[in-house]
Amino acid sequence: MFVFGWTKHAQKKSASGWQSVGLFGSLLLCSLLILTGCARREQTAQGYKPSKAGVSRPQPTPTPDPFDWVWSMRIPEDRLLLYYYIPGAPWGFLGSYNDQGVLAQAKKQSDAYEKLDPSHPVISGLDIASPVVIGEPGPGGYYSAFSSPKLIQHYIDLATQNHMLFFFDMQIGRAPLLKEMETIWPYLEQPNVELALDPEFALDSHGIPDVNLGHMTAAEINPVIDGLALLVKENELPPKMLVIHQWQESMLPDWYNIRPKYGVQVLTCSDGFGTPGQKIADYRVFDDERLIQYPAFKLFYPNFPGTSPHPTLDEPFMSPEDVLKLNPVPVMIMYQ
Numbered sequence: 001m002f003v004f005g006w007t008k009h010a011q012k013k014s015a016s017g018w019q020s021v022g023l024f025g026s027l028l029l030c031s032l033l034i035l036t037g038c039a040r041r042e043q044t045a046q047g048y049k050p051s052k053a054g055v056s057r058p059q060p061t062p063t064p065d066p067f068d069w070v071w072s073m074r075i076p077e078d079r080l081l082l083y084y085y086i087p088g089a090p091w092g093f094l095g096s097y098n099d100q101g102v103l104a105q106a107k108k109q110s111d112a113y114e115k116l117d118p119s120h121p122v123i124s125g126l127d128i129a130s131p132v133v134i135g136e137p138g139p140g141g142y143y144s145a146f147s148s149p150k151l152i153q154h155y156i157d158l159a160t161q162n163h164m165l166f167f168f169d170m171q172i173g174r175a176p177l178l179k180e181m182e183t184i185w186p187y188l189e190q191p192n193v194e195l196a197l198d199p200e201f202a203l204d205s206h207g208i209p210d211v212n213l214g215h216m217t218a219a220e221i222n223p224v225i226d227g228l229a230l231l232v233k234e235n236e237l238p239p240k241m242l243v244i245h246q247w248q249e250s251m252l253p254d255w256y257n258i259r260p261k262y263g264v265q266v267l268t269c270s271d272g273f274g275t276p277g278q279k280i281a282d283y284r285v286f287d288d289e290r291l292i293q294y295p296a297f298k299l300f301y302p303n304f305p306g307t308s309p310h311p312t313l314d315e316p317f318m319s320p321e322d323v324l325k326l327n328p329v330p331v332m333i334m335y336q
Contacts (some may be wrong), residue, residue, distance in 0.1 A: 067191040069163045070238050075265050076294060079120040080332035081110055082127040082167060082243075084298075087147045099158055102126075106164070109335065112320045125165030125194070126155050127243075127334060131180060133171045133201045133209035143209055144173030144201070146183060160192060167194045167243065171201035173209060177220050181227070188228070189235055195228065196243035196269075197221065199251040215250055218257035225264050232263035241265045243296060243332065246286045247272035260293045267332050269296040273313035276322060283326055296332035297323060 065071075083106060097105060110122040130147040138145050146152075159166040168187065172180050177197075187193050199216040201209055221244070228240040242264055246252050260266045268291060272282040279297075287295035300313035323333055 066160070067238075070165075070191040073123055073238065075239075075241070076331040077120065079113060079117070079122050079330075080125060080165070080241075080267075080296075081106070081113065081122050082125045082165070082332060082334040084127045084129070084169065084334055084336040086129045086132055087151055102158075103162055109320075113324070113333075116320055116324055123165060124162075125167055126159045127167040127169050127196060128152065128155055129169045129171055129198075131171055131173070131175070131183075133173045135209065138173075140175065142173045142175035143203065143207075144171055144175055144180075152187070156187070156190070156193060160190070165192050165194055165241070166190075167196045167241075169196040169198060169243070169245075171198050171209075173201060174203050174205060174207060177202065177216070178223060181224060185227070185231070188231060188240065189237070191238050194241040194243075195224070196245065197224070198245045200245060200247070200271075213248060213250065215253060216244075217252075218254045218259070221258050225259065225261050225266070229261040229263040239263050239265050241267060243267045243269050243334075244292070245269045245271040245298075247282060249285070249290075252290075255290050255292060258292050266293040267296040268292050268294070269298050269332065269334055271298045273300050275315060276318050279314070279318065280326065287330070288328060291328075294331040295326075295328050296334065297326060297330040298334040298336065299323070300336050 106124045110124055113122050128147065130152060131144040132147065133144045137143055156166045168184050170180060184195065188195065197216060200214055202214040202216045203209065203212055207214060225242060228242060231237065232240055240263065244252065244266065246268060247270065258266065268286055270283040270286045272279055283297055287297070299318060302312045302317055323330065
């Protein structure tokens, strides 16, 4: 775990430097320094102006803010393209390429959307399922487990170094949501680390992953939104994004009570697979009729060459042109 102690304002302060003065001014200034022991002065609006004979001292180069690009993001003016991965799976976007391959494919996909709609610049992100459900009770009997900190840090670093977002996509199993959030909070202090919740895998005390369908209520989700809003305020962070997956109405039974809050942007991701007609029908329900704040849409890539057989879930696979014809147009598109 790590905690970032900087703030936006501290990063953006420019250092003020010394300017040389005329001979008399220099003598006077030196005398004052000797008498008072003062080692710095405040610069006024009039300031000290160097004489023609004086030589100005060079100004230090301001340290660039490595997260300037996050501060400049604007939703919904920018479009998000996320790439989903279950750690350890031999298929899926990150499971099929090395790091350079991931970056190349993400750029190729982003370029396709920007070419079709240059008015909405694309911001890419890596979406990692962690915690992820498992087929046995595991620690605490929760049927879920976090990925190793080393793996998580690797993908956060990969995202950060390439001006990408990183999302924790939480499959909590039987675990209490807020308890699992305790592991996530320190990471969320980094400006480009975001959050996703998958109600499909939020199970009751008797639920089994991939056997029983889970759900989340507004009473569980709203405290997370409140916590994110407070995190943004106290740490002077850019707005946080919260993706909520949905492909069945029962997964968010009281969606209408979910309260977006200043500093948090909620995206409802229509997560069903199938034919374009089936996917569009789901989208109309979850991102039009029942839209919470911003619409989002998920696609499942066909089998990757050279990977283990995995069923093609979207058939036929929708193109970027197809996606941009959706109404409303998705603010975020996720690929798995």
